[in-house]
Amino acid sequence: MAALPSFEQLLLRNQTMVFSIAFHALRNRSLAEELAQEVFLSLHQNLHSLDSEEHVRNWLRRAAANRAIDEIRKLKHRKGPSLVDVAEPSADAKLADPLELDQLRRMVAALPPLARMLTILRFQEDLQPMEIAEQLSMPVATVKSKLHRTLRLLRGKMTRPSLVERKGA
Amino acid sequence: MDSRDLEARLPEALRPVEPPPGFAARVLRRLDEGRGRKLAMRKWTAMAAMVCLLAAGGWYWRQHRAASRAADQLSLALNISARKLSRVQQGLVVEIKLGRNTNQEDQIR
Numbered sequence: 001m002a003a004l005p006s007f008e009q010l011l012l013r014n015q016t017m018v019f020s021i022a023f024h025a026l027r028n029r030s031l032a033e034e035l036a037q038e039v040f041l042s043l044h045q046n047l048h049s050l051d052s053e054e055h056v057r058n059w060l061r062r063a064a065a066n067r068a069i070d071e072i073r074k075l076k077h078r079k080g081p082s083l084v085d086v087a088e089p090s091a092d093a094k095l096a097d098p099l100e101l102d103q104l105r106r107m108v109a110a111l112p113p114l115a116r117m118l119t120i121l122r123f124q125e126d127l128q129p130m131e132i133a134e135q136l137s138m139p140v141a142t143v144k145s146k147l148h149r150t151l152r153l154l155r156g157k158m159t160r161p162s163l164v165e166r167k168g169a
Numbered sequence: 170m171d172s173r174d175l176e177a178r179l180p181e182a183l184r185p186v187e188p189p190p191g192f193a194a195r196v197l198r199r200l201d202e203g204r205g206r207k208l209a210m211r212k213w214t215a216m217a218a219m220v221c222l223l224a225a226g227g228w229y230w231r232q233h234r235a236a237s238r239a240a241d242q243l244s245l246a247l248n249i250s251a252r253k254l255s256r257v258q259q260g261l262v263v264e265i266k267l268g269r270n271t272n273q274e275d276q277i278r
Contacts (some may be wrong), residue, residue: 007200011193019188032188040196041203104175104182123179155175 007047010056011040017057017125018064024074024120025068027109035071039063061125062135065117072113109158115150122147 005013018039022032040064043056050056108119121132129147133140 008193011196015192015196016185019192020183020185023186024183029189033192033195035195036188036192037199041199044200067203101182104178108179108183119179120183123176124183124185126180133243151175158175166228 004047004051004056005053010043010053013053014057014060015040016152020124021061021081021120022066022068022071022126024105024108025116026071027105031071031075035067036064037110039067058135065121065135069117070112072116076113104154104158107154110124111150111153115146115153118147119150119154 004010015036019032019036022035022039023029026032026035039060043060046059047056050059108116111119117136118132121127123136127135129143130140132138132147133143136143138168
C-alpha cells in the first residue's frame with residue numbers, strides 16, 4: 001500500500017473540495033473558511049486512523065458535510081432565508097445565464113439542511129445515491145426519495161411564474 | 170427551465186469554488202499555534218505538578234518532624250518517670266529492709 005502523503009499535500013489537494021462543500025452549504029465565504037479550517041485541523045488529529053488518500057478524501061467529505069449540516073441548523077436558529085423567501089427567477093433572468101445560476105445557488109442554499117447537503121454531494125461532488133448514503137450513514141432509499149423530493153421542489157420553484165409576473169398579469 | 174435542464178444546470182451552479190488565497194497557510198499556522206499552545210500547556214502542567222509535589226513533600230516532612238519530636242518528648246518523659254519510679258522503688262526496698270531488721274532486733278530482745 002502506498003504511503004499516505006504528508007498533511008500539507010493532503011491539505012493542498014483537498015482544500016477546494018472541502019471549501020466548496022462548506023461554501024455552497026453556507027453561502028458565506030468567512031463561515032465556509034472557518035468550517036473548512038476546522039475540518040482540516042480535525043483531520044490532522046485523526047490522520048493516524050486513515051490509511052489511504054481515498055480514505056482521507058471520504059473522511060474529509062463526510063466531516064465537511066456533517067459539520068456544514070450542524071452549522072446550517074445553528075444558523076437557522078438565528079435568521080436564514082427559507083425557500084419561500086427566495087425570489088423566483090423572472091422571465092428576464094431566464095435569459096441571463098449567470099443570474100439564473102446564481103438564483104439556482106440561492107435556492108439550493110435556502111433548502112433545509114439535509115436536502116441542501118444531499119444536493120451538494122450529488123451535484124457538486126457527483127456522488128451516486130449509494131455513495132451519499134455511505135457518506136452520511138443513511139439508507140439509500142431515504143437518500144433517493146429526499147433527492148427526488150428536493151429536485152421536484154426546485155423544479156416547481158423554477159417553473160412557477162414569479163410574484164411580479166403574477167401581479168402584472 | 171425543464172427538469173433535465175435543472176439537473177444539467179445544478180453541477181454548473183454548484184461547481185467547485187477555490188478557497189480564499191492563503192487558506193492552506195492559515196490552516197498550517199493554526200496547527201502550529203495549537204502545537205505551541207499544547208507545549209505551553211504541558212509545561213504549565215509539569216510546573217503545577219512540581220509545585221504540588223513540593224508542597225505535599227513539605228507538608229509530609231513537617232508532619233513527620235512533629236511526630237518525631239512528640240515521640241522524643243514521650244520517650245524523655247517515660248525515661249524520667251522510669252528513673253523516678255526506680256528511685257522510689259529503691260527507697261521502698263531500703264525502708265522495708267530497715268523495717269525487717271528492727272523487727273528482728275525486737276524479737277531477739
